[in-house]
Amino acid sequence: MGQLKLSKVQKFYGTYEVLKGIELEVQNGEFVVFVGPSGCGKSTLLRMIAGLDETTAGDIVIDGKRVNDLPPVKRGIAMVFQSYALYPHMSVFENIAFPLRVEKMPEDKLKARVEHAARILHLDQRLQQKPGMLSGGQRQRVAIGRAIVREPKIFLFDEPLSNLDAALRADMRIELAKLHRQLKATMIYVTHDQVEAMTMADRIVVLNAGEIAQTGAPLELYHKPANVFVAGFIGHPKMNFLPVVCTGVNDAGVEVDYRGHTARIPVVPRGSMAGRTLTLGVRPEHVQTGAADLTLTVTPSVIERLGAHTVAYASLGGEGENYCAMLPGNIAIRADQQVLTGIRAGDCHLFDENGTAFERRVKMTDLDMSLFDPAVA
Amino acid sequence: MGQLKLSKVQKFYGTYEVLKGIELEVQNGEFVVFVGPSGCGKSTLLRMIAGLDETTAGDIVIDGKRVNDLPPVKRGIAMVFQSYALYPHMSVFENIAFPLRVEKMPEDKLKARVEHAARILHLDQRLQQKPGMLSGGQRQRVAIGRAIVREPKIFLFDEPLSNLDAALRADMRIELAKLHRQLKATMIYVTHDQVEAMTMADRIVVLNAGEIAQTGAPLELYHKPANVFVAGFIGHPKMNFLPVVCTGVNDAGVEVDYRGHTARIPVVPRGSMAGRTLTLGVRPEHVQTGAADLTLTVTPSVIERLGAHTVAYASLGGEGENYCAMLPGNIAIRADQQVLTGIRAGDCHLFDENGTAFERRVKMTDLDMSLFDPAVA
Amino acid sequence: MSQPAMINRYRWYELVGIYAGIFVFLAFILAPFVEGFSVSLKPLGLLFSSPYRFWPENGSFEAYRTMWVSVPGFARYIFNSFFISTIVTAVVLVLVVPSAYAFARFQFRGSGALLAAFLAVNMFSGAVLLIPLFRLMRSMGVLNTYFAMIVPGVAFLIPSAIWLLRTYMMRIPRELDEAAFVDGASHFYTLRRVILPIAMPGITVVAITTFIGSYAQQFIFALTFNSKTEYMPLPIGLYAYFGRQEVIWNELMAASFVGIAPAVILIFLMQRYLVAGLTAGAVKQ
Amino acid sequence: DTEITFLACGDKMQPAHAEFIKKWEEANPGYKIASEVVGWGQCQDKVTTLAASGTPVALAYVGSRTLKEFAENELIVPIPFTDEEKKSYYPYIMDTVTSDGKQWGVPVAFSTKSLYWNKALFKQAGLDPEKPPQTWAEELEYARIIKEKTGIPGFGVVAKTFDNTMHQFLHWVYTNNGSVIDAEGNITLDSKENLEALTALKDITPYAEEGPTSYEQNEVRAIFLDGKLGMIHASVGAVNRLKETKIEWGVAPLPLGPSAKGPGTLLITDSLAVFSGTGVEEKAIEFAKFLTNPENQPIYEAQEGLTPLRPGKAVDEMVAANPYWKPFIDGISFGGPEPLFTDYKGLQNTMIEMVQSVVTGKAEPADALKKAAADLEQYK
Amino acid sequence: MSVRRSTVVFAWILLFPAVLYVTVIVAYPLVDTLILSFTDASLKKTTKWVGTANYDKIFNATFAEVIIRTFVWTAFSVAIKMIIGTFGAVMLNAAVPGRALFRVLTMPPWIVPMAIGIFMWGWMYNGQFGMISGMLQNWGLVDGPVAFLAHGSTAFWATIITDVWIGVPMVTLYMLASMQAIPQDLYEAAWTDGAGRFYRFRRITLPLLVPAMITMSMLSLIATFNSFDIIWILTQGGPNGDTTTMIIDTYRTAIGSKKYGEGAARAVLICIFLSIFCIVYFRVTHRLASGESR
């Protein structure tokens, strides 16, 4: 069992409110990822769940039991630190065995457990080495091994891969996902890395300035961000935002005008709409060359050719109104030459003055698997 | 002027040969990026060009003059360090002015230069602050400012952005590219980051274990890697490699067989081919669903849905024969369900037993701009 | 041999300057030892003679032989110094390691003030407290034992040891404690199994400095609190060369050189460690 | 066994004393002398610290000048002397241990001073090498001549911040019939005789070694032994050292001042003091007297090269055998004791300050004398 | 018990032995001293409470002189120690062959029993037979011997120089360590910009050493203020009291003249002065620390 419930969790440092009443439920076996800009309180929240930092107010409940005043070990959690926190003077074996030694497990049982963990993590050959002799990825695995042997109900990870290089990070990501499936434990994971969040999470919690901006499955956040913050935060390159004016509402959605170009966005209208200044959001990967529902002619100032894609940056004239398009790798465009770009209305997001999204009226196959016809695949 | 020529440059640490005879010419105004795995000698080479490390053998020639024995300042270079190396006790102004103070420039001229540099780097408002009060990106800009004011012939950068977070890195990348255009100076840039290398470089130098694996424009490396190492190193996710057997050669290219599937790869054959075991390379982004020239049915074990893309990982049975496909974001596939994937022969790379590539016989619009019809864009 | 980094390549005049600087500096540091050495080589009768001659005429190492004769217990004094310093060092470490850890890791009310109070102990040279200390030693019944020198010696070496070790321990990543804490290790277990082994280099430096502090500098306590010849440490032993009528200067100097030799050797072997350990302390202050 | 703790000063127990201890222990079964030897530098302070903290030794070797202070603070017990015993000593010796009419210590060591001169330097300066100065005027004159003729200082002045600076000055005082304190306890420092003495010291300083304030008497003696001084005032201990050098030397009574009545010198004694509260005071006194009885004492004195405490046949024989002893014995007749003050350190510091201020030219003798006399009042 | 409480308890458990030890061995005698300072304690068996009489007695013209002298002496000594120590550290930080040996050679003054070191200096200062006077004469720089401890001003400087000598190894070692903590890339950056060795030293090393210098100055200030053995063995505070500092005066009063009460009062005054230094030090370092990290 590894159920976690946070209710009205607050954290103050002096008079500075770092977390402003967090409400969250995590199911047993779920893989939850916390993302958010630097300083938004991710680590703090994780450390409060772990019992390393004190909770100023609110309840942290694990498996129905309030644990606010319990030390970490009694909470049934294990934590993997960003810096690995390996003990440099102990062998890999001893590092992994550490929690078991603490609880004075008999030697033979301990050995079996450590070796089992080592096998899962492909560390069998390294057990006698010191952490100093290991590569970054191996060290990371030792840290995970130390967490595994305790068989905790909940694993906590604070940016565990951020010290690794890109290739290693990709490998470890996949290994962690496998591990999650293997152990079926609840995992809570803090990261800066979008790809990690998108690929590993069952559910992503987006934090902004000490508050939860949105909670949801990765693609839910991608396709249906609840507000401008989440829309801008999830997805890379960042979503383009255009100031538009609502000209009317009809069955197909909301009609908006951007500098004389109009489009009908298939979203659910809310209240009186006409005349209001809204924000239209469109992801760079949904901008195409050639005309579409909303067609804009732009002059890209920078073209980044990455091989697989070409990313074009243009200014739409207005201050800060930058416009970015992610186009196919072999697209024939050049910097400082005009291009016709089109956006499909169905790909657009619409936000009101407060940044709250209007619900989109589109079906997304990647979001709702039931839409797939398995036979097709 | 900022011409650099390295000939037979070698570096030994004790008996350990770090650089094994580097030959390289950099043109004035060029932006050259060094990439390569960790420990391959990128920093060492850069520091030798700077004059910080000694050159064991070979010549370093700047603007026709051998500079091996000159101190850095006499080489007309400026270096930006990964750690920024800002002087913590001096204000931003003094940090930037440092090189000018060294050469005892008159106060008014110095002030003008520093302010000019600060304006370019948007640091005008920060000149009186200490580096400790600045954000990572601002610190980086101060370090660049210090390099700019000297008006060096060659700028050297050692992973200047690696301490910044993703968003900031993207911004700084664009700023650096702009700066390069503005200053028209020669720049040599070391990085781990593929995106940086691809987007900023006029030319990329791929180093492998102290040797140059390939030199070329970014897309040249992407489309025409000279060998397996470069093919695997450039591009993310990594290129898929399949062991194939050559069955014959004809006008259209080389015919290969992979587990009973055959395809004709449009490459220039070399020597006798039939019966040889070759390596077929195909980038994940060139794998599509549905049949194509080479059609494989795979069962992906991991599906990563990133929103814009979906990355599927499958094993092709053999040890280490992993297969990765980068598919559209909304593709209808599921883990553990068979998928039909197709590869176009024109997208394939072919390597011989030593890993050397066969020349591809395809035209790439993004590589050769002259193929574009400007009117179309 | 590998070449020095380019930035450390010196021109000939820079080298000359540096060596000249080092020479001047070391001349200042070592001049008294040169003087002392030259004294130790001169026969007592020729010690007081002018004009000054740098090289002793008919100098000999005679004093290095006679010193053992005129103060027969000298070897014992060296042993005592070693013994006392060893015990002092051990006791200091036992007391200081936990305290330094507490100061490095835990913030609690009064921790800053307490640390300052410890530092303040440095301000009292034992001389001022001699009489009360004597009474204390007597009521503890440790006069005229090794403890008479060990007990007060420890007290005055604690503060700087805490100071040094604390700065070292502050450099040990806090995550290591936290990781152990999360795994259910008690504070004590963490200290013993995690912190102690990692802090070993720092502890070594503290041990060396404490040892030397105790080896060379504990004079006044030994003098006042101990009367037993067999327990006397080196500095007191050296005082034995102050004869009834006249100081036997040449033997005194010879004995000094012999007496400090063990400590010099220790320093020589440990110097790399010492500078490195101090660096650790210096990073965070 | 009952222990009698005995604190001796020096580097080791003198062989003579060690032997006497053994003898005494044999004669007094049930008692054991637990002796400890402490170097000179710390000896005095150690005795004091032990006494002050309430754990006194039974018997300790101390400078007689400290006796009054110990007595006033009831740290030591008076020592009964029979008249016969008192009379056996040279004149004034009993005075050095007497305060309030009682004796507080058993004298154990005695030293007097005489004038040594360097005959070769005298010759070199055109003086008669066999004619030592007999008056201060001559002494000053010779010193000047030597300094001017040879460039070598003519006289060794002792003025370091050290106890024998006071002693050396008292030699001048006692060779001019002066005194510091009288029998009634009045300070008599500011007198004509003492002014003459201090003035003489001041006058001779220009012909003394450079920087007398950095030399104590042994250091001055060392300069003399090196042949770099014309004359010094020193104890008999210098004789043995001179024998080891090539110096042609002579020894004569200290020159006399204008008010002198006869040959004088400062009489310094060290004593054995018996501390109170140990329970073995009686036996300690007994032991102290045993150590210093007319039979044992000369053996010790001979071994140590000390001036004899008691006159007698042995002394006459010694003078006969070693004529250089004569001036040291002769000086006793008009000598004066080290003055006894309650705070002898206070006395010492005041005297040193006075001498230094005159020697360095900071003060005129008359003023310095007046100031010192006033300061001394508080230390009586 | 909450987690927080238990850590505080644990911290105190860790501290307890050392705190207890120092309390018994140092704090208790210290309080004893403080109490003593209000009595007329001396060799007498009985002591009387005299209130602040001892303190009243201290404040006279000579004592003011002593205080000023103490401060001047301390200031010069610390300043010279810092200058020479830093100079030595800079020289020994240079990457020249033999540096390891040179570093070891700086340490003897720290290892040798202090009294012995001072005796050796006493020899050197001796006018007739000492090295300095002798060498100066041999080189013809002075005619006739110069007794350095004989004259007020030279004795004052001589004691300072000896104190400097004893304090320099620690300063050198500490500054050396601090210097090595300065990141190498700062120097490389400056070098690529053409800054020469001396320029780098002036503009980078020196300013970055300031915090370490303040710490070291403070520590040696405390030691120097209390420096006793040097003056005592070399001059005993003379000549003419020209080298009498507060600690010498205290010792002379308490141990020499056995006026324990008056001596204790002087000792208390020294503690007050030192406490003021400490407070200033903590203030300064605190300001520095908060200024740098922001």
Ligand SMILES: Nc1ncnc2c1ncn2[C@@H]1O[C@H](COP(=O)(O)OP(=O)(O)OP(=O)(O)O)[C@@H](O)[C@H]1O
């Ligand atoms: N001990 C502390 N005292 C005061 N403020 C603190 C403390 N620890 C953290 N904070 C503040 O709390 C906020 C949240 O910090 P936290 O470390 O949780 O951020 P984060 O989301 O993990 O950031 P990052 O992504 O950079 O790791 C920050 O603004 C930080 O400055």
Ligand SMILES: Nc1ncnc2c1ncn2[C@@H]1O[C@H](COP(=O)(O)OP(=O)(O)OP(=O)(O)O)[C@@H](O)[C@H]1O
């Ligand atoms: N001072 C040195 N002494 C010995 N070997 C060294 C030294 N400096 C670097 N090396 C070795 O030289 C090789 C190249 O190092 P270099 O720092 O140039 O690698 P790099 O390509 O910059 O790696 P990274 O990407 O990790 O920065 C490495 O194997 C390294 O271990």
Ligand SMILES: [Mg+2]
């Ligand atoms: Mg964090």
Ligand SMILES: [Mg+2]
């Ligand atoms: Mg590098």
